[in-house]
Amino acid sequence: MHWIFEPGLFSNDSVRTALLLGAMVSVVSATVGVFTVLRGQSFAGHALTDVATAGGAAASLAAVSPLVGFIGGGIVGAGAMDAIGVQRVKGRDIATGVVLGAAMGLTALFLYLVTLQSATTGATQLILFGSVFTVAPSTLPEVAMLSVVVLVGLVLIRRPLLLSSISVELAAARGIRLRATGVAFMVMLAVAVGLSAIVIGSILSTALLIGPPASTLKVASRFMWAVSLACVLGVVATGLGIVLAYDSYYWFPSHRGLPVSFFVVSIVVIEFALASLVGRRKLARAVVVQHDPTKAPEQVGWV
Amino acid sequence: MVLGNSLVGAGRQSSARFLRRMVLTASALVLTGVTLSGCNSMSASSAGVVRAVGAENEYANVISQIGGKYVDVSAIMSNPNTDPHSFEVSTSVAQSVASAQLIVQNGAGYDSFMEQLESATPSKSRDVLSVQSLLGLSNDPKNPHLWYKPTVMPLVARDVERDLIRLQPRRAKYFQRRLQTFDASMTSLDADISSFRAKFSGVKVATTEPVADYLLAALGLDNATPFRFQADVMNGIDPSPEDIAYQQGLFSHHRVKVFCYNSQVSSPVTSALLSLAEKSGVPVVALYETMPVPGYDYQSWMSAEISALTKAIEHKTSTVRI
Numbered sequence: 160m161h162w163i164f165e166p167g168l169f170s171n172d173s174v175r176t177a178l179l180l181g182a183m184v185s186v187v188s189a190t191v192g193v194f195t196v197l198r199g200q201s202f203a204g205h206a207l208t209d210v211a212t213a214g215g216a217a218a219s220l221a222a223v224s225p226l227v228g229f230i231g232g233g234i235v236g237a238g239a240m241d242a243i244g245v246q247r248v249k250g251r252d253i254a255t256g257v258v259l260g261a262a263m264g265l266t267a268l269f270l271y272l273v274t275l276q277s278a279t280t281g282a283t284q285l286i287l288f289g290s291v292f293t294v295a296p297s298t299l300p301e302v303a304m305l306s307v308v309v310l311v312g313l314v315l316i317r318r319p320l321l322l323s324s325i326s327v328e329l330a331a332a333r334g335i336r337l338r339a340t341g342v343a344f345m346v347m348l349a350v351a352v353g354l355s356a357i358v359i360g361s362i363l364s365t366a367l368l369i370g371p372p373a374s375t376l377k378v379a380s381r382f383m384w385a386v387s388l389a390c391v392l393g394v395v396a397t398g399l400g401i402v403l404a405y406d407s408y409y410w411f412p413s414h415r416g417l418p419v420s421f422f423v424v425s426i427v428v429i430e431f432a433l434a435s436l437v438g439r440r441k442l443a444r445a446v447v448v449q450h451d452p453t454k455a456p457e458q459v460g461w462v
Numbered sequence: 463m464v465l466g467n468s469l470v471g472a473g474r475q476s477s478a479r480f481l482r483r484m485v486l487t488a489s490a491l492v493l494t495g496v497t498l499s500g501c502n503s504m505s506a507s508s509a510g511v512v513r514a515v516g517a518e519n520e521y522a523n524v525i526s527q528i529g530g531k532y533v534d535v536s537a538i539m540s541n542p543n544t545d546p547h548s549f550e551v552s553t554s555v556a557q558s559v560a561s562a563q564l565i566v567q568n569g570a571g572y573d574s575f576m577e578q579l580e581s582a583t584p585s586k587s588r589d590v591l592s593v594q595s596l597l598g599l600s601n602d603p604k605n606p607h608l609w610y611k612p613t614v615m616p617l618v619a620r621d622v623e624r625d626l627i628r629l630q631p632r633r634a635k636y637f638q639r640r641l642q643t644f645d646a647s648m649t650s651l652d653a654d655i656s657s658f659r660a661k662f663s664g665v666k667v668a669t670t671e672p673v674a675d676y677l678l679a680a681l682g683l684d685n686a687t688p689f690r691f692q693a694d695v696m697n698g699i700d701p702s703p704e705d706i707a708y709q710q711g712l713f714s715h716h717r718v719k720v721f722c723y724n725s726q727v728s729s730p731v732t733s734a735l736l737s738l739a740e741k742s743g744v745p746v747v748a749l750y751e752t753m754p755v756p757g758y759d760y761q762s763w764m765s766a767e768i769s770a771l772t773k774a775i776e777h778k779t780s781t782v783r784i
Contacts, residue, residue: 279728279729280548281697281699292703292706295730
């Protein structure tokens, strides 16, 4: 085990904060992510990360905590996308794309202004690719609180959200307020994106949001099982990513460690590849057992 | 007045005629402006004032110490509240580079935008003095903050004097006299460095970034921070958790006497270290990338840093702003 847990790993303050942060953020991202993938809003999720990036850059300019910027930016973006019609399936990609482009333009402006008026170095790195080892331990309570708020919110709107995610017509027929549900979800999505931005950066936060749920939906056939597995995959990716980044210091004689974000994203991709292999076999079996080509095997027993 | 007339008459004239008149007026104004500014610059150089640019304000300062009233110097990087490593060029910078007759730049990748601007506006009458090539350094010296080497500025001053004499041969005496004054003041700075070294050689200090490493070495101080950590901070990437923990240990175990803090290159890591140093009772000395203005010239800036270090070692006094 020594080669996994290099000396000083657990006594290092940065690592401890990073592991706690990573675990909380992965659980929130994975849970929100399952709904995001089911609703086919992965692209909207990615656009929100770009708006969060602009928020993070603005926060750097205003010298406030990047977390405030990421989440504030995300919520503004969610509002903008709702206003120009991200709920409609038709034209949704266009609305999302417009918001995305505008957000990146603002990011470029803010990051330029940061270089003009502050001595802050590495703002671009911190905002785009994350700096989990440099997060102050005092951020932990804020992250914990936001995580609880999002998870409780999801539990409260779970039924209408799930139904409207799987069939808009069915949900409308049952009297579910689609727009209110959609907006509430977008806000939670914005917070989740903001949280994962402080771990792996805003640009990469889509990986944590979409990756574990996408892997899970290839293999899981029950909703709670899907959410739990996504959480486990997310926590494994961030935890192992952080440990490997710490260890990478000892891999080269120059003692140049590699970035956490690289490891986390790589593990997410490996998980997805493995899940695809397992999922393909399972799908084949399910189709043989059910003999019912009108039902997609993954959807059985979910609502 | 012409413009005023055409605006008053606009109502009565056909719009096409009005438009034509406006265009003519505008072009006339532009042409006058161009001629006037052309006259300005020509009269300036015929009156014997050399237009010079220092890419960093410490080099601009040395140019003006040698050139005096016969140079018109502008500095490109001079804001003490920003990080020169993340500087981005604006059009006004491009303009002052294009019209300069003498340029002093650091080189060593610190101000590579200067080379781009110079090749974008080629000029035969422009002298470009790169400190990196003056010192015969490789293309990638690990630490680009060459002006902190106490031996560098006398060389720069000598070359600036030579170039100024070439551009303004009639003022040769004047430039020579000012170079002598400059060299004399550098001699007293050297004396300060030697006496510091005699007293405090081998004292251990910590740093955030390599900005003043050349000066610290000349002062005989022992920089306990690994260069890898300093380079990471300089380049705006995260130092590894191992290096952060090592640096924290320097303060919490009181292994260093002074924390030399680059106040122009800050990040969450350096700010956290700053408060840890203060909590552990390690005095902090603020260092700068560019010359803090107003109130300093190159020599007084360097002696202010040296006396801040002296106060930190002798009396445990912090200097968070020189």
